[in-house]
Amino acid sequence: MHCDTLWHNAHLMTLEAGDGALGIVRDGVVASRDGRIVHVGPAADAVHLAPAQRIDCQGRWISPGLVDCHTHLVYAGNRAGEFEQRLRGASYADIARAGGGIVATVRATRQADEQHLLEASLPRLDAMLAEGITTIEIKSGYGLSLEDERKQLRVARRLGELRAVEVVPTFLGAHAVPPGREAQEYVDEVCNQMIPAIAAEGLAEAVDVFCEHLAFSRAQAEQVFQAAARHGLAVKIHAEQLSNQQGASLAAAHGALSADHIEHLDEAGIAAMARAGTVAVLLPGAFYFTRDTTLPPIDKLRTAGVPMALATDSNPGTSPLTSPLLAMNMAATLFRMTVDECIAGFTREAARALGRHERIGRLADGLDCNLAVWEIEAPADLVYRMGFNPLHARVWRGNPT
Template sequence: MFDRVWLNANLCTMADGLGVVRDGAVAARDGRIAWVGPRAELPGPAAETVDGGGAWILPGLVDCHTHLVFAGNRAGEFERRLSGVTYEEIAREGGGILSTVRETRAATEEALVESALPRLDALLAEGVTTIEVKSGYGLETEAEARMLRAARRLPGHRAVSVVTSFLGAHAVPPEYRGRQGDYARMVAEEMLPAIAAEGLADAVDAFCDRIGFTEAETEAVFDAARRLHLPVKLHADQLSDTGGAALTARFGGLSADHLEHASPEGLAAMAAAGSVAVLLPGATYFIREPRHPDVAAMRAAGVRMAVATDMNPGSCPTRSILLMLNMACTLYRLTVEEALLGVTRHAAAALGLSDRGALLPGLRCDLALYRVSAPAELCYWMGGNPCAGRVVEGMPT
């Protein structure tokens, strides 16, 4: 007998493209999908039957790139950019990431949890069941650890799965001004081992770009991650082509994210390595980056494409993954199928998670239900929220 079965619904299994099943059913047992297919073929009874009310059921959405935990905001910098100052100019003046560092260092762990919850709630309300959360606004061992501890606590407050990434190599803190190489070595040799010893990180990230860290500095951090048996991912080629896509591929990285300036050669290397390209259209939009990722080259190379919010206080203060679907289609010209794969199956792959992202027997029963007439509506509407419910490990939330 199944624990629970959802009936009177249409399915996007995301197992083979959209994998549409009209008048389908999903059955759960012990938090896993036990059966999925046409309702007429459902093989057995369930302890509980849930009427889907004609909704479309997708795998629970996966937001695979966020900076959800931070203190303060940067609305003042937003006003400056409206007057013509660029994101890069603000960063070089000591603003940008460093302004959030000052606020986050001063915040307690409890304050970080409390400030993150409303942002998390907005994503959950749209159907997110798994979210990645990065550090990177502490830039010292204890502050970075505090951010990651706060992220680890979120599932104790909400029904959500959280994956954490250590992003100590996000920017150079004020106390290391003019000594970027020294700071990068400290991240690799001191911060990362301490974070790993406490079990706070599921992966290691870095920002490799002309206002970030050099290729050699990033390699040192990634070498340290490899010694600690932690997978890597990279903020790559956002503002210039610094070879971040190829660097990610050399280390077998889970993903390279942004990629506005990545070369076709770098993208081909990612495809060969199995690294996922994480597209962040909200950041492109918000900082008015004129160059977009080379989606045609990604398709030609066979790179899997994910879509994420990049929720952060400086370059993408969004709380809507559904809006990111629309932006991915309108700005980058993704198809509906590509965009929806980007927040389900491919997003799960970008986090190294093979147990979710599709409606298949044996995977986690994480579901998102939507009151729409067709899956394309999830990418079509700009604003509004058709999510009618979430299921996390077989339990409605």
């Protein structure tokens, strides 16, 4: 069989094991044609392949390209001052009440034009690509007006045009209540004006909402979900980060792709997510950076069979993180997730959280040929080491980058 490229002399993490493990194949090969995988397996089974190009991996490991399923990458401004305030004892809520937090980034982002936002965001994206990211979700949510939200989403799209990466844009207009506005009045605008316009322009694939006591109520989150459904957009939720508002169970009832953060998730929410197949997106960078002490219920999620994804939550205020590898280490160290869970969290399960698990996140015939080639001795090295990047090569849709 003809193929464009054959990667050989490699060990594979296919993420195709039936037990949820890494699906390791030693002395394996991956073959691609027209940007898709056409063969994965032991080298002994690949004698029928006739590649135009052979790449000798010299005993390195190949995993699916990494997927970051929760970021706020496009923004302007800097909130290092808030970091100093937290070191002096201020809480997330204290900073928000004083005019900081999300609304501080909103002010800076509204003042920035698209070129400035693009130039500010590219270095953050490049740092992630350098650690093997091939697909990234980017949320809006720092505009809080239709035109400024559009601006963020247009920049997100532009990032995907300038770099060899798939950008998945999400509309997070219901991220915070804009200064001087009432929550319900603003939610009405999000639902009746913003979502229809964003959907009509094809600027986003999903709608997210921050359901929390200092943001939007459960009833308001449901209003957002209903508006998204009317316009054919998938839904996601920031839920149970600071308190239990039962947002995750609401999201599951609406068929949400994911519920993210979920430190305060209860058993009813876990059961609802398990029934619906809603992915739990865990964000150890925010947990670490805000010095949280309430751990997400990892054991209960694991027992219930809820898929667990990981993400950087890259944002200026609570997780200024652009390293998926460090996020894996944090998840293992802080949340006691296993090596297999951490790697699956940035591949197979992250793809599931974006509704793309049939196309990316695994090494299997027919999927996009997105690969990360690692200079490591064993998969555990990706999770164990800190401040070390063993990426040897990144492949996007069959093309080395």
